[in-house]
Amino acid sequence: MTSAAAESNDLLSLYQDVILDHGKRPRNARTVDAATCSASGNNPLCGDRVTVTARISSENQIEDVAALAKGCAISVASASLMTEVLKGQSVDAARRMFKAVQDLCTGQRQPDEAKADVGPALTAGVDRLAALSGVQQFPARVKCATLPWHVLISCIEGTDRATTETGSNA
Amino acid sequence: MTGTAVKLDAINGRFDALAFKRDFPILAKLVHGKPLTYLDSAASAQKPKAVIDAMTFAYENEYANVHRGAYYLSEKATSNYEAARETVRKFVNAAHAEEIVFTKGATEALNLVAASYGRSVLQPGDEVVLTELEHHSNIVPWQLICEATGAELRVIPVSADGSVSLDSIQSTIGVRTKIVAVAHVSNVLGTILPVEQIVELAHAVGAKVVIDGCQGVVHEAVDVQALGCDFYAFSGHKLYGPNGIGVLWARRELLDAMPPYQGGGEMIATVKFAKSTWAEPPAKFEAGTPPIVPAIGLAAAIDYLSRIDRAALIEHERDLLGYAMDRLVTVPGVKLIGTAQRKASVQSFVMDGAHPHDLATVLDRSGVAVRAGHHCAQPLMTALGVTATSRASFALYNTREDVDVLVAALHKAREILL
Ligand SMILES: Cc1ncc(COP(=O)(O)O)c(C=O)c1O
Numbered sequence: 001m002t003s004a005a006a007e008s009n010d011l012l013s014l015y016q017d018v019i020l021d022h023g024k025r026p027r028n029a030r031t032v033d034a035a036t037c038s039a040s041g042n043n044p045l046c047g048d049r050v051t052v053t054a055r056i057s058s059e060n061q062i063e064d065v066a067a068l069a070k071g072c073a074i075s076v077a078s079a080s081l082m083t084e085v086l087k088g089q090s091v092d093a094a095r096r097m098f099k100a101v102q103d104l105c106t107g108q109r110q111p112d113e114a115k116a117d118v119g120p121a122l123t124a125g126v127d128r129l130a131a132l133s134g135v136q137q138f139p140a141r142v143k144c145a146t147l148p149w150h151v152l153i154s155c156i157e158g159t160d161r162a163t164t165e166t167g168s169n170a
Numbered sequence: 171m172t173g174t175a176v177k178l179d180a181i182n183g184r185f186d187a188l189a190f191k192r193d194f195p196i197l198a199k200l201v202h203g204k205p206l207t208y209l210d211s212a213a214s215a216q217k218p219k220a221v222i223d224a225m226t227f228a229y230e231n232e233y234a235n236v237h238r239g240a241y242y243l244s245e246k247a248t249s250n251y252e253a254a255r256e257t258v259r260k261f262v263n264a265a266h267a268e269e270i271v272f273t274k275g276a277t278e279a280l281n282l283v284a285a286s287y288g289r290s291v292l293q294p295g296d297e298v299v300l301t302e303l304e305h306h307s308n309i310v311p312w313q314l315i316c317e318a319t320g321a322e323l324r325v326i327p328v329s330a331d332g333s334v335s336l337d338s339i340q341s342t343i344g345v346r347t348k349i350v351a352v353a354h355v356s357n358v359l360g361t362i363l364p365v366e367q368i369v370e371l372a373h374a375v376g377a378k379v380v381i382d383g384c385q386g387v388v389h390e391a392v393d394v395q396a397l398g399c400d401f402y403a404f405s406g407h408k409l410y411g412p413n414g415i416g417v418l419w420a421r422r423e424l425l426d427a428m429p430p431y432q433g434g435g436e437m438i439a440t441v442k443f444a445k446s447t448w449a450e451p452p453a454k455f456e457a458g459t460p461p462i463v464p465a466i467g468l469a470a471a472i473d474y475l476s477r478i479d480r481a482a483l484i485e486h487e488r489d490l491l492g493y494a495m496d497r498l499v500t501v502p503g504v505k506l507i508g509t510a511q512r513k514a515s516v517q518s519f520v521m522d523g524a525h526p527h528d529l530a531t532v533l534d535r536s537g538v539a540v541r542a543g544h545h546c547a548q549p550l551m552t553a554l555g556v557t558a559t560s561r562a563s564f565a566l567y568n569t570r571e572d573v574d575v576l577v578a579a580l581h582k583a584r585e586i587l588l
Contacts, residue, residue: 008535010535011532014531015528015532015586020587046527046543047544047551047557048527071525071557072526072527072528073524073525073587138531140531141527
């Protein structure tokens with residue numbers, strides 16, 4: 001493969017149709033009615049900003065989750081896909097999916113391995129989130145994909161504020 | 171380091187940027203298999219071999235700590251360091267070499283002015299005037315000092331085209347204004363501010379003027395005496411010099427009266443536990459071992475620039491800017507941000523439907539380096555109603571072909587992102 005073709009392939013796998021679609025028309029871009037938790041987070045280096053709201057039942061099920069994301073196609077699409085995949089899942093499943101997304105985005109795990117990690121009930125979700133794994137080839141963009149998930153974790157753990165920069169005052 | 175660097179194309183008399191490009195080793199590199207098109211000099215400029223060589227020579231042949239040892243190498247390093255100060259003095263036409271304080275960058279220089287001068291003069295109710303287009307490093311130090319002194323910030327608004335009108339300057343500067351701190355040239359929009367008029371208006375109410383010259387010193391020929399300002403700050407790394415070195419120029423009588431900024435070695439006359447006394451400026455403001463070799467590197471960068479016809483360079487940058495503005499708007503969906511009449515070769519833009527970060531990622535794969543984001547000017551982004559922009563900045567080594575590569579890459583980005 002020529003380097004020009006490789007370069008195009010990298011870009012095309014980063015900006016797949018799913019990502020562009022969700023980046024332009026994010027799903028669940030709203031706030032949840034009767035939310036039980038919310039959190040905001042940003043990447044102070046680039047200004048991307050995500051707010052997540054969720055309604056979690058007493059059985060720790062995510063009854064509804066939504067995200068308002070302002071930023072690049074990757075962070076907006078990641079937030080959108082996240083809400084689609086997690087609605088109706090348990091809080092524990094969300095934690096496992098967070099780990100899977102991190103592994104996929106940093107290239108620690110390939111999609112099949114990530115599916116094995118999360119177990120059979122969540123493989124369909126990983127299939128959808130695998131669209132984010134194109135950021136592997138773009139280290140500077142990994143944080144764009146993981147920011148919504150950091151915010152989600154803050155939301156469900158009740159820590160309220162998330163940032164991709166440790167030690168920053170978000 | 172002989173000969174003239176006025177590389178004017180023999181045939182048509184045009185500024186020969188390609189010849190300058192060859193002076194910068196990094197510009198021969200490939201990025202993602204593509205020739206590097208470096209359009210981020212406003213963030214940090216690349217370094218000519220003359221600078222790299224001067225620093226290597228200093229480390230290999232003439233390095234020791236300064237102002238301390240009574241031996242050959244220390245004397246040599248000291249005289250080189252002080253010669254660098256003289257080179258900077260001449261470059262900005264300061265009246266005295268003692269008015270040149272070396273810092274680690276513009277940020278430190280601006281913090282020095284705020285913490286030393288600002289803290290000693292500001293009283294509750296006094297006002298510090300900034301513009302809306304300032305870099306965070308010319309905002310936050312003033313916020314900190316206003317909090318500590320009870321002074322207040324007042325902000326000169328920026329017009330939609332990125333200019334700063336005399337009317338808005340006039341109506342913001344008032345009798346309570348003690349300090350006016352403004353950029354010479356905006357790092358986001360390229361706007362050249364009317365600093366001479368700002369100085370006049372500020373001095374009329376007895377206020378001092380601090381100029382953030384980070385971009386100004388690169389794109390304009392600066393004469394601090396002619397400008398009439400009181401402080402002028404800049405970084406070496408945007409001026410084709412190394413990073414880790416900056417300059418604060420201030421009038422001698424101001425430096426004489428100002429308290430030290432940091433304490434340590436170099437800045438003292440005598441140290442006793444009961445009371446210490448301070449060295450004369452500039453040593454008073456250069457606590458600790460200074461950035462010795464970076465200062466020598468900065469002097470080499472200034473020497474390099476001094477061999478270039480400055481008027482021809484400015485003309486070259488204006489030509490690139492005009493060409494870029496004309497060409498960028500031919501890309502569907504591209505909108506220029508910053509179209510003031512007086513502008514240096516820095517151009518922000520946005521593309522409909524494509525976030526600046528996505529754009530920068532795609533451009534990078536074509537070897538094109540542009541800046542995306544808020545450019546450390548969040549209040550300006552808010553004023554302009556955007557969260558981020560893409561920015562291309564043009565330096566002495568850029569060519570019209572670089573603009574063409576950028577424009578072609580933007581067309582390609584549309585295919586991928588839209
Ligand atoms: C206008 C302006 N002011 C201040 C700075 C800060 O310079 P430095 O980070 O070198 O201290 C910059 C550079 O980013 C700038 O462009």
